[in-house]
Amino acid sequence: MLRKMFDVLEGLYSHLRSMGLVLKHTFAKRVTVQYPEEKPPLAPRWRGRIVLTRDPDGEERCVGCYLCAVACPVDCISLQAAEREEDGRRYPEFFRINFSRCIFCGYCEEACPTYAIQLTPDFEMCEYNRQNLVYEKQDLLISGVGKYPGYNFYNVAGLATKGKPKGQHENEDAPVDVRSLLP
């Protein structure tokens, strides 16, 4: 009988202790965020919606090298490279990312030699229609530089661009005449 009484009291105590802890948390700082109205900050490294960036001069950074399409484990990127008439600069004729396949692994960003394709801190891209998740080039291309503000691939690539021949870019020596025998 005494034993049973003790059990009941112990059970009661354990309940009150649990409830006390919960009650204490009523006055603690709230950990929940009222999401659609109040948005939690996302880390700069967040791997979210993919964008194509432009270099500081406002030209497309993408040179259509297909490395992102090769690195993609789910084959969600497709593009077609083309060359511009006036200076032979490469650009993608179309650039398509199927976001219903994309797994946001970040391999395309890692593979890109010109920092053109970048993953951004944005995940709110739900759609009612599945076809709307296929992003074309005009959806992907932004007018900013993204994570690497000063970077311009053609300034360091050693290639001639519009208005600047070979050897005129940053940290670049004048081209060597390969047919000359002089050192």
Add this chain to the structure above:
Amino acid sequence: MSVQVRTLDDLLHAPLDADSELTTQEYLVNMGPQHPIAHGSLRVVLRLDGETVKHVIPVPGYVHRGVEKMCEHLTYRQIIPYTDRLDYLSAIMNNWAVAKTVEKAANIPTNERIDTIRTIMSELQRLQSHALWWGVTGMDLGAYTAFLYGFREREIIGEIFEETIGARLTMNYIQPGGLMYDIKPDFAQKVKNLLPYLKGCIEQYETLLSGNVIFQERLRNIGILDGKHAIALGCTGPVLRASGVPYDLRAVEPYGVYDKVNFNVVVGEVGDCWDRYYVRLEEMRESVRIVEQLIDNIPEGPHATIRYNEEIILPEGLHYGQVETARGVFGVFIASDGKNKCPIRLHFRSPNFNNLWIVTAIASGWRIADFISIQSSLDLVIPDIDR
């Protein structure tokens, strides 16, 4: 207790027990695949007599995606994101299993910094996984508050992952020969600030749930699995250790920097649900201890030893590597022909698959309510079972 392999056919056509006067009409009940208690899409067919469970047959396969077949046309680096989606609660550890196998087979070196960061991240992930499991166990047994408390810690550790890796669930962090990103300069300080808080949280778990009499009654002496049968059924992880077998891959064959840290292999005594519960809770404390020992001196060095686009071709033959995830031994079996960048066959040995099948051995004879305790004490992740 007898261990007997049964198929669904045996169960559906089993002879009726008519030996007792109290026996009533037996009937079959599907628990899942769409059921609040099924963690994911797991179908469990129960043969019931009243409320007593006679036989249990799990029917996995509702989340089968053919990951192993898909991996046959992917390079070894591209396989890594797929492993995130098996046991999504221990994504980093799954990544490590593939990376470890590939590194061992192709002789890719790692350095001290890589190993240390991998170990810290794995232990943080283990804490996160166990926090979720603790909450879900509480919710299964009727304590919804526990679920919210578990998610509170999960969120805080998730923020650290978010800052370092850029993702919360599908990390894709550990790569063959290194890490996807280097840690940020304030990573160590942030983790160090977090650890005392986590210790306090584990104490709160004790007060909130472990100390509660009703919760204890739901778990103690339910679903006892002894060590001999646990080994025979191929259990690993906390389920095996709760049955008194001190087998922890981190201690038995150390990888990473586990040989340089002190931690206890937590072992249960009886092998009931309570032991499985308590082993995991103690493991959280051990994980905090491991991180504490490593976080102060992360060695300097590069975060990858090979370039991200380096071609990895494994030598011809069969390669196997395994790590201890939050649920047990996760193994990767790769068959390579020595010519291609992709495996010709790949198999994942998932801990959940083996841990699931012990319900056929231990759940008979208990009530449905006890079956819930048994199932939640196994800490199943269904995509890992179905692959």
